[in-house]
Amino acid sequence: xxxxxxxxxxxxxxxxxxxxxxxxxxxxxxxxxxxxxxxxxxxxxxxxxxxxxxxxxxxxxxxxxxxxxxxxxxxxxxxxxxxxxxxxxxxxxxxxxxxxxxxxxxxxxxxxxxxxxxxxxxxxxxxxxxxxxxxxxxxxxxxxxxxxxxxxxxxxxxxxxxxxxxxxxxxxxxxxxxxxxxxxxxxxxxxxxxxxxxxxxxxxxxxxxxxxxxxxxxxxxxxxxxxxxxxxxxxxxxxxxxxxxxxxxxxxxxxxxxxxxxxxxxxxxxxxxxxxxxxxxxxxxxxxxxxxxxxxxxxxxxxxxxxxxxxxxxxxxxxxxxxxxxxxxxxxxxxxxxxxxxxxxxxxxxxxxxxxxxxxxxxxxxxxxxxxxxxxxxxxxxxxxxxxxxxxxxxxxxxxxxxxxxxxxxxxxxxxxxxxxxxxxxxxxxxxxxxxxxxxxxxxxxxxxxxxxxxxxxxxxxxxxxxxxxxxxxxxxxxxxxxxxxxxxxxxxxxxxxxxxxxxxxxxxxxxxxxxxxxxxxxxxxxxxxxxxxxxxxxxxxxxxxxxxxxxxxxxxxxxxxxxxxxxxxxxxxxxxxxxxxxxxxxxxxxxxxxxxxxxxxxxxxxxxxxxxxxxxxxxxxxxxxxxxxxxxxxxxxxxxxxxxxxxxxxxxxxxxxxxxxxxxxxxxxxxxxxxxxxxxxxxxxxxxxxxxxxxxxxxxxxxxxxxxxxxxxxxxxxxxxxxxxxxxxxxxxxxxxx
Amino acid sequence: xxxxxxxxxxxxxxxxxxxxxxxxxxxxxxxxxxxxxxxxxxxxxxxxxxxxxxxxxxxxxxxxxxxxxxxxxxxxxxxxxxxxxxxxxxxxxxxxxxxxxxxxxxxxxxxxxxxxxxxxxxxxxxxxxxxxxxxxxxxxxxxxxxxxxxxxxxxxxxxxxxxxxxxxxxxxxxxxxxx
Numbered sequence: 001x002x003x004x005x006x007x008x009x010x011x012x013x014x015x016x017x018x019x020x021x022x023x024x025x026x027x028x029x030x031x032x033x034x035x036x037x038x039x040x041x042x043x044x045x046x047x048x049x050x051x052x053x054x055x056x057x058x059x060x061x062x063x064x065x066x067x068x069x070x071x072x073x074x075x076x077x078x079x080x081x082x083x084x085x086x087x088x089x090x091x092x093x094x095x096x097x098x099x100x101x102x103x104x105x106x107x108x109x110x111x112x113x114x115x116x117x118x119x120x121x122x123x124x125x126x127x128x129x130x131x132x133x134x135x136x137x138x139x140x141x142x143x144x145x146x147x148x149x150x151x152x153x154x155x156x157x158x159x160x161x162x163x164x165x166x167x168x169x170x171x172x173x174x175x176x177x178x179x180x181x182x183x184x185x186x187x188x189x190x191x192x193x194x195x196x197x198x199x200x201x202x203x204x205x206x207x208x209x210x211x212x213x214x215x216x217x218x219x220x221x222x223x224x225x226x227x228x229x230x231x232x233x234x235x236x237x238x239x240x241x242x243x244x245x246x247x248x249x250x251x252x253x254x255x256x257x258x259x260x261x262x263x264x265x266x267x268x269x270x271x272x273x274x275x276x277x278x279x280x281x282x283x284x285x286x287x288x289x290x291x292x293x294x295x296x297x298x299x300x301x302x303x304x305x306x307x308x309x310x311x312x313x314x315x316x317x318x319x320x321x322x323x324x325x326x327x328x329x330x331x332x333x334x335x336x337x338x339x340x341x342x343x344x345x346x347x348x349x350x351x352x353x354x355x356x357x358x359x360x361x362x363x364x365x366x367x368x369x370x371x372x373x374x375x376x377x378x379x380x381x382x383x384x385x386x387x388x389x390x391x392x393x394x395x396x397x398x399x400x401x402x403x404x405x406x407x408x409x410x411x412x413x414x415x416x417x418x419x420x421x422x423x424x425x426x427x428x429x430x431x432x433x434x435x436x437x438x439x440x441x442x443x444x445x446x447x448x449x450x451x452x453x454x455x456x457x458x459x460x461x462x463x464x465x466x467x468x469x470x471x472x473x474x475x476x477x478x479x480x481x482x483x484x485x486x487x488x489x490x491x492x493x494x495x496x497x498x499x500x501x502x503x504x505x506x507x508x509x510x511x512x513x514x515x516x517x518x519x520x521x522x523x524x525x526x527x528x529x530x531x532x533x534x535x536x537x538x539x540x541x542x543x544x545x546x547x548x549x550x551x552x553x554x555x556x557x558x559x560x561x562x563x564x565x566x567x568x569x570x571x572x573x574x575x576x577x578x579x580x581x582x583x584x585x586x587x588x589x590x591x592x593x594x595x596x597x598x599x600x601x602x603x604x605x606x607x608x609x610x611x612x613x614x615x616x617x618x619x620x621x622x623x624x625x626x627x628x629x630x631x632x633x634x635x636x637x638x639x640x641x642x643x644x645x646x647x648x649x650x651x652x653x654x655x656x657x658x659x660x661x662x663x664x665x666x667x668x669x670x671x672x673x674x675x676x677x678x679x680x681x682x683x684x685x686x687x688x689x690x691x692x693x694x695x696x697x698x699x700x701x702x703x704x705x706x707x708x709x710x711x712x713x714x715x716x717x718x719x720x721x722x723x724x725x726x727x728x729x730x731x732x733x734x735x736x737x738x739x
Numbered sequence: 740x741x742x743x744x745x746x747x748x749x750x751x752x753x754x755x756x757x758x759x760x761x762x763x764x765x766x767x768x769x770x771x772x773x774x775x776x777x778x779x780x781x782x783x784x785x786x787x788x789x790x791x792x793x794x795x796x797x798x799x800x801x802x803x804x805x806x807x808x809x810x811x812x813x814x815x816x817x818x819x820x821x822x823x824x825x826x827x828x829x830x831x832x833x834x835x836x837x838x839x840x841x842x843x844x845x846x847x848x849x850x851x852x853x854x855x856x857x858x859x860x861x862x863x864x865x866x867x868x869x870x871x872x873x874x875x876x877x878x879x880x881x882x883x884x885x886x887x888x889x890x891x892x893x894x895x896x897x898x899x900x901x902x903x904x905x906x907x908x909x910x911x912x913x914x915x916x917x918x
Contacts, residue, residue, distance in 0.1 A: 024837070024840065030866050030867070066895075067837075067838045067839075067840070068792070068838055068839045068840075068841075068897070069838070069839045069840035069841045069896070069897050070837070070838075070840040070896075074770075080783055080784065081770060081783075082770050082772070082784070083769065083770035083771065084770060084771040084772065087837070089840070089894070089896050090894045090895035090896045091892075091894035091896060093894070093895070127872060128857060128872060128893070129874070129893045129894075327852070327916045328916070330852075330916075331916055331917075334877055337877065718810075
């Protein structure tokens with residue numbers, strides 16, 4: 001990322017290592033400011049004047065803070081003292097955050113990085129945000145993208161060729177029909193020639209044959225097209241899905257679940273239909289455009305010119321009108337969407353509406369939304385009905401010229417144009433109207449191409465993305481014992497915002513460790529690093545002395561069991577959910593695991609025992625029951641390392657107690673790392689790791705830490721205070737209502 | 740901890756504490772942040788929040804700070820900044836305008852839709868003319884009430900037009916399709 005953007009007035013860029021413009025200073029008024037970094041420190045310029053200067057060491061840390069409507073760069077002296085260095089609108093946030101990261105790096109290591117390795121957050125060409133894409137999907141080379149797309153047809157090229165051949169032949173036959181019509185009219189209808197029945201019958205038979213051949217060709221074409229289309233779609237969806245599961249959490253988390261689902265289904269489907277419809281159409285339409293143009297010019301170039309000249313102007317006008325129609329319909333879509341949202345809201349919250357007695361207000365709201373939608377739809381229909389016939393007329397206006405001048409030619413009124421028979425005129429006008437089909441298609445093409453190229457580049461980006469957490473060529477399958485070591489680990493989900501800073505600790509095998517700290521302090525992040533869902537930014541995490549980047553991911557994760565706060569149950573039976581991590585487990589093993597997890601009892605009470613369907617559409621299990629299934633899943637998995645991430649946080653204390661027994665069984669003799677907000681849950685822990693502001697604050701047993709009266713002591717005290725307050729609240733009698 | 744403190748803490752959470760404006764003394768500290776002296780106590784780096792930013796800029800302003808454990812602690816709420824002295828009002832108003840920096844839309848020149856979820860809106864604002872790029876415009880470019888138009892661009896910058904009826908006819912006709 002370029003952090004040397006512009007210099008203050010009267011200065012040269014070469015004077016600085018980095019220089020970023022900012023636009024707010026002091027009051028909420030726009031200024032022309034610059035923050036410049038030299039080897040000695042920072043200089044702040046406003047309107048070309050230097051207004052402030054700092055040495056790097058003036059602050060302990062530099063950071064960017066986002067306010068509501070703008071952001072600022074601050075220098076922190078300690079936990080409470082900080083100074084605002086400059087402020088800017090949010091478009092500059094990432095650049096300033098990156099600059100802070102570089103200066104902080106200099107403060108801790110003494111090394112000044114002169115070039116930021118962060119990728120540009122916005123496309124330099126169009127300015128749209130890249131959102132984690134390596135290449136802007138809107139500006140990616142269309143030719144490159146489409147050639148990649150068409151190369152996917154290769155495995156089905158034979159069948160695809162049949163589809164194209166059938167369509168081309170069909171088009172050729174379409175060109176022949178008007179010629180037969182012309183002969184019929186000129187040779188048989190107009191002269192009222194009754195003596196050549198044989199020729200007439202032959203022509204009729206030819207026309208009939210053309211219909212039959214066309215039907216056969218269409219059938220073959222459809223069959224071949226569907227075959228290619230369905231297979232292509234399946235290949236694309238499968239490849240995108242496979243790749244999605246292969247990607248690291250880092251790449252995945254840059255995209256939302258909705259975005260990924262879109263790519264797997266919608267984008268892939270769009271490409272599928274584009275390839276088979278438009279891929280084939282492109283060949284045929286262009287071909288028919290050329291053939292028909294050549295024919296009409298050969299027949300009469302003057303008439304042909306009359307038919308073609310208005311087309312470019314008409315196309316521009318029609319395109320503009322189409323855009324207007326599009327806008328009106330998107331407005332209808334928006335109102336219909338708002339109406340559905342309201343309906344969804346009201347029906348989902350019907351209990352609240354009834355208990356609050358707000359039926360009338362809701363009915364009024366619904367009426368207003370419904371009316372808005374109806375009005376917008378009616379307006380759009382009116383616009384459509386006004387514009388569309390006009391567009392269609394405009395598009396075919398050339399044909400009217402042809403008919404007018406063609407008729408004059410038949411009557412031999414304009415000798416300069418030559419003569420024409422009635423049959424020829426009909427043939428000519430048929431050809432001219434045949435020009436409009438590919439033209440209409442061509443008119444829609446840019447929008448379709450743009451749409452599909454975006455889908456294509458999104459799909460290919462996933463297919464071609466190199467996963468950043470990948471197995472090294474020399475990675476090993478390790479038989480894990482359970483010793484874990486964090487060695488000066490730095491990590492941040494976003495490079496400019498480190499979550500863990502310089503964490504060094506040893507986790508001994510067979511012991512239970514609790515990670516505690518305020519929320520957002522990096523507890524779950526430590527666990528994510530042990531699971532290698534992410535790679536550390538600096539330092540290393542090792543298991544049994546082997547850096548986890550050298551252990552194959554399959555081997556690592558098959559020996560680590562995880563119980564999360566919310567257990568996700570897949571669509572399927574209880575049995576399938578327990579055996580998820582070990583599909584080859586025997587039923588006896590499953591029951592054994594369920595018994596240890598205290599799940600067997602409730603499962604036997606379910607209507608279909610272990611075959612009861614759970615998940616989204618299945619039997620609804622309580623939070624405690626879900627957790628027990630998760631524990632049974634983990635026990636069956638027989639891991640060497642157990643991770644409990646707030647495993648009992650969402651349960652009441654009674655259920656927690658019951659689950660705890662299952663957990664104790666699970667953790668016996670295994671390295672266990674547990675995160676719990678409720679500190680009492682960690683009373684069994686052999687050692688507690690206390691995190692504070694991303695750093696390791698303390699480590700020791702509960703008693704040791706309580707004696708030390710540090711961060712852990714404060715946490716415990718704060719929690720006791722809350723518990724006491726809750727108790728006080730419960731004991732308090734309700735306030736008397738005001739008269 | 741004695742019972743008195745417990746009760747005091749409980750009430751802070753339970754009840755809206757309206758601050759007595761005559762006892763408040765805000766001042767700008769060395770770091771350009773606002774600190775407060777109130778009831779004999781000094782609170783550094785107080786957090787000022789408009790509780791109803793879309794309805795009012797100067798009423799119901801929450802005054803809070805982070806305690807030694809980094810927890811959000813509300814001192815109370817200023818019901819109406821007009822009750823503050825002129826100098827105190829100015830100090831807070833300037834800070835809030837800065838925190839909630841949101842240029843006012845004065846005119847809409849054009850809106851271009853790239854048909855892929857983004858719109859580019861060319862606007863005249865109190866901070867000058869700008870073309871803003873809005874993603875997912877159904878959510879980020881909309882009316883929050885009958886009169887209030889609210890826009891958030893791809894960078895997270897916010898823009899508003901508090902009274903859409905005050906715009907000229909051309910701007911309104913451009914907006915009509917989108918809001």
